[in-house]
Amino acid sequence: MKIQLSDHFSYSKLIKFTLPTIAMMIFTSIYGVVDGVFVSNCVGSDAFAAVNLIMPIIMILGSVGFMIGTGGSAIVSKTLGEGKKEKANEYFSMLVYLCVVSGVILSVIGIIFTGPIAVLLGAKGSIAKDCVTYGRTVFFMLTGLFLQNAFQSFLVVAEKPKLGLFVTLLAGFTNMFLDFLFVYVLRFGVFGAALATGISQFVGSVIPIIYFAGGKNNVLKLTKCRFNKDIIIKTCINGSSEMVTNMSMSLVNILYNMQLMKYIGTNGVVAYGIIMYVGFIFVGTYMGYAVGSAPVISYHYGAGNKDELKNLFKRSLTIIIVSSVVMTLIAEIIAGYLAGIFVSYDNNLLELTTEAIRIYAVSYLISGVNIFASSFFTALNNGVVSAVISFMRMFVFQIVMILLLPVVLGISGIWTAVIAAEVLSVVISVMFLVKNRKKYSY
Numbered sequence: 156m157k158i159q160l161s162d163h164f165s166y167s168k169l170i171k172f173t174l175p176t177i178a179m180m181i182f183t184s185i186y187g188v189v190d191g192v193f194v195s196n197c198v199g200s201d202a203f204a205a206v207n208l209i210m211p212i213i214m215i216l217g218s219v220g221f222m223i224g225t226g227g228s229a230i231v232s233k234t235l236g237e238g239k240k241e242k243a244n245e246y247f248s249m250l251v252y253l254c255v256v257s258g259v260i261l262s263v264i265g266i267i268f269t270g271p272i273a274v275l276l277g278a279k280g281s282i283a284k285d286c287v288t289y290g291r292t293v294f295f296m297l298t299g300l301f302l303q304n305a306f307q308s309f310l311v312v313a314e315k316p317k318l319g320l321f322v323t324l325l326a327g328f329t330n331m332f333l334d335f336l337f338v339y340v341l342r343f344g345v346f347g348a349a350l351a352t353g354i355s356q357f358v359g360s361v362i363p364i365i366y367f368a369g370g371k372n373n374v375l376k377l378t379k380c381r382f383n384k385d386i387i388i389k390t391c392i393n394g395s396s397e398m399v400t401n402m403s404m405s406l407v408n409i410l411y412n413m414q415l416m417k418y419i420g421t422n423g424v425v426a427y428g429i430i431m432y433v434g435f436i437f438v439g440t441y442m443g444y445a446v447g448s449a450p451v452i453s454y455h456y457g458a459g460n461k462d463e464l465k466n467l468f469k470r471s472l473t474i475i476i477v478s479s480v481v482m483t484l485i486a487e488i489i490a491g492y493l494a495g496i497f498v499s500y501d502n503n504l505l506e507l508t509t510e511a512i513r514i515y516a517v518s519y520l521i522s523g524v525n526i527f528a529s530s531f532f533t534a535l536n537n538g539v540v541s542a543v544i545s546f547m548r549m550f551v552f553q554i555v556m557i558l559l560l561p562v563v564l565g566i567s568g569i570w571t572a573v574i575a576a577e578v579l580s581v582v583i584s585v586m587f588l589v590k591n592r593k594k595y596s597y
Contacts, residue, residue: 226394236457
């Protein structure tokens with residue numbers, strides 16, 4: 156039986172509805188990891204370090220598409236809940252076109268400034284050259300990334316999370332095959348890895364465009380629309396928390412890399428890059444649930460269904476807390492295996508990375524609640540509170556900790572910084588959840 160946004164959600168129905176989006180996020184993370192595996196094992200640790208140095212800049216620009224998707228999906232879902240289907244389609248169409256225009260503009264900017272950015276990040280010699288090669292290739296196809304990120308949310312609003320999973324799987328397998336072909340067989344190096352990623356992103360964006368343009372969905376479809384400044388501004392404000400999260404994470408990654416170069420050197424950057432790849436998979440579970448459940452929350456908020464809003468909030472927190480414990484245990488147990496996928500060729504680097512993963516993984520106990528809290532307020536169309544939670548969690552607390560703890564704890568302080576930041580953030584999240592519970596009746 157098809158699950159609709161208007162349904163009452165039990166635990167099983169909520170998990171069933173969000174599971175495709177969770178799988179989509181995890182698989183997106185996995186096929187992103189494939190680039191790192193091929194580059195590290197086939198090209199070398201310096202090339203891998205180069206990819207990790209430029210990656211935060213790509214993520215900063217790519218976060219615009221994610222902002223439009225998450226912020227826009229909350230508005231579109233709320234509008235559907237209010238019974239204004241035609242308006243919802245107009246808003247949806249305008250935001251898709253906005254992704255295309257902004258993607259083209261930022262592609263040009265990214266290509267022009269890749270070289271100076273690589274130098275600013277401290278890249279030199281062959282590492283700088285690889286940074287520029289990888290960055291410019293991905294920037295050339297940035298519009299595909301924007302659309303793919305946005306459609307992850309809009310396909311859930313359209314009650315087609317399984318289609319979203321299928322598109323992600325297809326894009327992922329495309330990336331994996333092309334990585335094997337371009338990097339391992341043809342030896343194109345970092346250019347091959349970037350090309351594989353870019354092509355896969357276009358696969359992930361073109362299929363949803365064809366689907367929505369064909370009018371095959373009875374919830375959303377691409378139509379003619381008018382430019383609506385107010386909705387664009389509201390989308391940006393509402394999705395600002397997700398953009399803040401991605402941009403802050405990228406800026407913090409740059410700071411981490413600078414600290415690691417100072418305390419450890421290139422091996423530290425490689426180890427942290429692996430932690431990020433591993434983290435994408437585990438944190439991707441929380442992100443997937445947040446993205447998958449947000450349209451449901453927005454719909455019932457728009458429809459004024461207070462009892463269902465309470466139900467969704469209670470069940471969501473329970474699911475997040477239980478999964479946090481399970482995933483942290485899994486990460487601790489398989490840390491050595493995860494590190495070995497990337498750096499089995501270097502025992503010292505393998506040992507460093509394994510220890511770092513085990514320390515960092517403790518943060519998974521707490522990060523799920525913070526991610527859900529931020530997403531929950533986005534779904535309630537309260538982008539300000541959502542942005543504050545994300546900004547404090549991903550920027551303020553992490554920057555303070557990454558600068559302070561290494562001075563006190565040395566190298567271990569670098570890996571511990573994220574744990575301290577998540578602990579401080581959960582205090583902020585709980586404060587906002589308690590403060591606003593009567594206002595939104597959850």
